[in-house]
Amino acid sequence: MYLVRRLIVGISSCLVLNAVPLPQVARSTPDPTASFATPVSKQIAQSQAGVNATYEKARQYMRQQFGEVKGNDYYTLYRVVELLARANDLNDRPWRIRVIPAYDINAFATEVNLLAFYNGLLDQIDGDRDALACVVGHEMAHHTQKHIPVSVGEKQRILKQLQQEAVDEVAAENEDLRKDLTALDLGTTATGVVNQAVGGGVIGGVVTGVFQSGRRRRVEEAQNRVREIYAQKQAKLEKEWQELNHRHEFEADKFGYQYMVRAGFKPEGCLTLFSVIERLDTSQIASNTHPLASDRVTALRSLSSQYPTSKLVNEGKAKLKANPKPLTYGMSRDGESLRVDSKAGSNRF
Numbered sequence: 001m002y003l004v005r006r007l008i009v010g011i012s013s014c015l016v017l018n019a020v021p022l023p024q025v026a027r028s029t030p031d032p033t034a035s036f037a038t039p040v041s042k043q044i045a046q047s048q049a050g051v052n053a054t055y056e057k058a059r060q061y062m063r064q065q066f067g068e069v070k071g072n073d074y075y076t077l078y079r080v081v082e083l084l085a086r087a088n089d090l091n092d093r094p095w096r097i098r099v100i101p102a103y104d105i106n107a108f109a110t111e112v113n114l115l116a117f118y119n120g121l122l123d124q125i126d127g128d129r130d131a132l133a134c135v136v137g138h139e140m141a142h143h144t145q146k147h148i149p150v151s152v153g154e155k156q157r158i159l160k161q162l163q164q165e166a167v168d169e170v171a172a173e174n175e176d177l178r179k180d181l182t183a184l185d186l187g188t189t190a191t192g193v194v195n196q197a198v199g200g201g202v203i204g205g206v207v208t209g210v211f212q213s214g215r216r217r218r219v220e221e222a223q224n225r226v227r228e229i230y231a232q233k234q235a236k237l238e239k240e241w242q243e244l245n246h247r248h249e250f251e252a253d254k255f256g257y258q259y260m261v262r263a264g265f266k267p268e269g270c271l272t273l274f275s276v277i278e279r280l281d282t283s284q285i286a287s288n289t290h291p292l293a294s295d296r297v298t299a300l301r302s303l304s305s306q307y308p309t310s311k312l313v314n315e316g317k318a319k320l321k322a323n324p325k326p327l328t329y330g331m332s333r334d335g336e337s338l339r340v341d342s343k344a345g346s347n348r349f
């Protein structure tokens, strides 16, 4: 990701997403605390009042930290993240949540355990906790499955390496060629700049001045060969890059789906989410980073038979029974995001 994994198109790896408050004033109805999570066991039901009090305190804290409207978004996200974390044993390390005040329909995973959501996406699925849980699960999965973001910088480094390999391959045919090619700017040998050079531009003039006609022809032929080899290597890299990104997206959909169902959210939430995504013009073509939205929906539909809902729900109930206490929270040390603590979170000196 690039440093980020986006849900939809993207930068860095994920769904398609500063802090401009949403236009509407507080969601006064219904009270999210009252019905957010169905008690998963009698034991939890007995302590539901205490849990609700904890959640209400969290809501007040987030409103104080982020303002009423944005605070509500953080609170809703906190509820989803902490529930998914406990229901899937993903509470061994803290998570971070950030709401980005831009109207993009996207979300992404970046840095370490940071989940970022754009206002636009939150607005489009406002009030639909199941769809939100699908987004959260997808982004969490990018982290848990170690879809290590391959940065643009890293890609450039690989391209440069491929360029050098192309030069080496051609030069291996004749050591003198290496000297001649080295006399040129190797940095431009395999790029479009060479076209200008061969065509007689500024660099072409240098070539003319440096080499005798026979040698020059040989160098130009070598340059053409380098370009050819480099283009093949580059195409192969782009193809592998795309396949890897697509594999990661399908995998994040698959794991994210299981995470949200285990936490008790409705599987249909993922279909609702994709009904939003499929309205984006970017969803109609497979990009380097994301498969076609329709292909993702097809894959999602097959998950319900592959992973029976009742089985996932029971697994989640068992995990929640073992981890009944809501995870604690606080402002991250980056000063910009909300930290959802790990299960060790409250063990402070």
Ligand SMILES: [Zn+2]
Pocket (backbone or CB within 6 Å): 005, 006, 007, 008, 013, 014, 015, 138, 142, 248, 249, 252
């Ligand atoms: Zn993604």
